[in-house]
Amino acid sequence: RKEVEQDPGPFNVxxxxxVAFNCTxxxxxxxxxxxxxxxxxxxxxxxxxxxxxxxxxxxxxxxLNRASQYISLLIRDSKLSDSATYxxxxxxxxxxxxxxxxGKGTRLSVIA
Amino acid sequence: EPEVTQTPSxxxxxxxxxxxxxxxxxxxxxxxxxxRQILGQKVEFLVSFYNNEISEKSEIFDDQFSVERPDGSxxxxxxxxxxxEDSAMYFCASSLDxxxxxxxxxxxxxxxxxxx
Numbered sequence: 001r002k003e004v005e006q007d008p009g010p011f012n013v014x015x016x017x018x019v020a021f022n023c024t025x026x027x028x029x030x031x032x033x034x035x036x037x038x039x040x041x042x043x044x045x046x047x048x049x050x051x052x053x054x055x056x057x058x059x060x061x062x063x064l065n066r067a068s069q070y071i072s073l074l075i076r077d078s079k080l081s082d083s084a085t086y087x088x089x090x091x092x093x094x095x096x097x098x099x100x101x102x103g104k105g106t107r108l109s110v111i112a
Numbered sequence: 113e114p115e116v117t118q119t120p121s122x123x124x125x126x127x128x129x130x131x132x133x134x135x136x137x138x139x140x141x142x143x144x145x146x147x148r149q150i151l152g153q154k155v156e157f158l159v160s161f162y163n164n165e166i167s168e169k170s171e172i173f174d175d176q177f178s179v180e181r182p183d184g185s186x187x188x189x190x191x192x193x194x195x196x197e198d199s200a201m202y203f204c205a206s207s208l209d210x211x212x213x214x215x216x217x218x219x220x221x222x223x224x225x226x227x228x
Contacts, residue, residue, distance in 0.1 A: 034216070043203055043219040044155060045113075087155070099145065099157035099168060100217055 003027060006088050009107035017078045021106050023088030033064055035073050036087040038105060044087055047073075068107040078110045114138045116220035118204050124226045133189045133223045135204030144187045145205040145217060148172070148178065148210055155203065161187065194227045201225075 013019050025033075033050035048055065050062040050071055058072045061074040071088055088103040117136045125131050137144050145157040160167040161180055166179065176192045187206075191198055201224050205217040 003145040041201070041224075043222050046216055046218070049216065099160055099170070100147075100155075102155040102159070 003101045004088055004090055004103035006086075006103040007106045009085075009105070010109055011106065012109045012111060013078055014111055015078055015080060017110075018074065019078055019108060020075075021073045021086055021088070021108075023073075023103055024103075025069050025071070025088075025090045026071060027090065027101070030069075030090040032091045033071050034060075034089040034100075035060075035062060035071075036089050036102075038087055038097045039086045040085075044089075044102075047086070075108075078108075080110050080112060083108055083110045114140075116204055116206055116218055118202075118220035118223050120223060121221065122224045122226070124228065127196055127227055128193050131194055131225065133191075133202050133204075133225070135187045135189075135220055136185050137187055137204065137206030138218060139185070141206035141208055141218075143207045143217075144181070145207075146189045147205060147219075148200040149203065150200045158189070178216075179188075187215050191225075193195075194225075196227050199225055199227045215219045 004025050007021055011019055035047040036044040037047045038044045048057050048062055052062045052064055054063045059076045063072045085105040085107045087105045089100050091098045091100050116138055119134045124133055128218045144161045147155050148158055157170050159169040159173045161179055178190045179186050201222045203222045204220040207217045
């Protein structure tokens, strides 16, 4: 049973392109949603939390559809520095000590 | 900016040996976690810790694993008798208390454990 499922990668896109990643989660009780970024052999770093109404942070836009249990991340005007693996992450509750459940990640390569 | 730190960055050990991985969470955080990532696989939860006791643990966290907060700053993961399949990157994470609605967890740089 895959709890968090993501688009298979890799995505190879030219600089300046717009790219979208999708993710579905199986636990309907999930309350908190995140996108993390992981560079090769480094720790996951929080990119953005995903709010019910959708949210934007610069070139990054995240959307959540609770009915479909679907999360998306849109990256506009891709930069070389955006090359990384993007991890879709959920946890079951808003309390402070619930473990995070990670997707396997989608690798993005932005090419000059 | 405050950050989670971990030592050592790389640990090589022989099968059957005990290892202790160390972490210093962000100072005002109250919830602590260990995750692991086997090369090429997803990040997996091991254990969470709050108020000096384990809150939750996964099926991976069997009797050979233990965690401790020996003082006010360190958080350790001990593997009693390492197996080849314990080779992985081990990440420590911490988060604010339950008042933090989105439970943002911040990760340390990891310890790469290699069991020979």
